Amino acid sequence: MESTGGDEPFLRWLVGLGCLNENGPPRAIDALRSKGIAIVILPRLDHTHLDGAALLMPNRRPVIALTLRHNRWDNFRFVLFHELGHVLKHLDGDRPAIYDTDLDSQRLGQVEQEADAFALDTLIPPEVWARVRGLRFANELRRVAKDEKIGVSVLAGRLRRQANDYRLHRTLVGHNRLRESLGIDETDWPK
Numbered sequence: 001m002e003s004t005g006g007d008e009p010f011l012r013w014l015v016g017l018g019c020l021n022e023n024g025p026p027r028a029i030d031a032l033r034s035k036g037i038a039i040v041i042l043p044r045l046d047h048t049h050l051d052g053a054a055l056l057m058p059n060r061r062p063v064i065a066l067t068l069r070h071n072r073w074d075n076f077r078f079v080l081f082h083e084l085g086h087v088l089k090h091l092d093g094d095r096p097a098i099y100d101t102d103l104d105s106q107r108l109g110q111v112e113q114e115a116d117a118f119a120l121d122t123l124i125p126p127e128v129w130a131r132v133r134g135l136r137f138a139n140e141l142r143r144v145a146k147d148e149k150i151g152v153s154v155l156a157g158r159l160r161r162q163a164n165d166y167r168l169h170r171t172l173v174g175h176n177r178l179r180e181s182l183g184i185d186e187t188d189w190p191k
Contacts, residue, residue, distance in 0.1 A: 018151020054086035073174030074157025085118030
């Protein structure tokens, strides 16, 4: 794997792909693949809440697996960066795999908290979040997203999560649009 951990410009560029919405997810996958990180997309396993996994292959190549359990752009970006946090911070010979069985859970161990913090702070730097967390209107979120080169879906998704109200900003998070943007035919996707 080529370096991504110390490559702040690459990570900021990757975050900026969120501005593209429909084109952002496939471009993010291609960008990570170009850095030597394999990306695998699979349907979630029945009777699980598996969102993703990060693991090292025997040749030490990192793999990020995503289930796309929630068919939204905001969730894709959070799970992708959460798993990238595991790749950059947690995977090694002693811990070659981490399976995230429910990223919606509020009770997480230290490793999961660190991956969450990496995702949250990389997607929305703390100084930007301090400005955003009090915003309520879509036009305000769009303005900040444009100024900061952050996907509006990411801002809206985090506000929804913080408020524990998933009715908020439904039109901004790409509800039921993620799989389509990745070229996945919903008729072939398990329900």
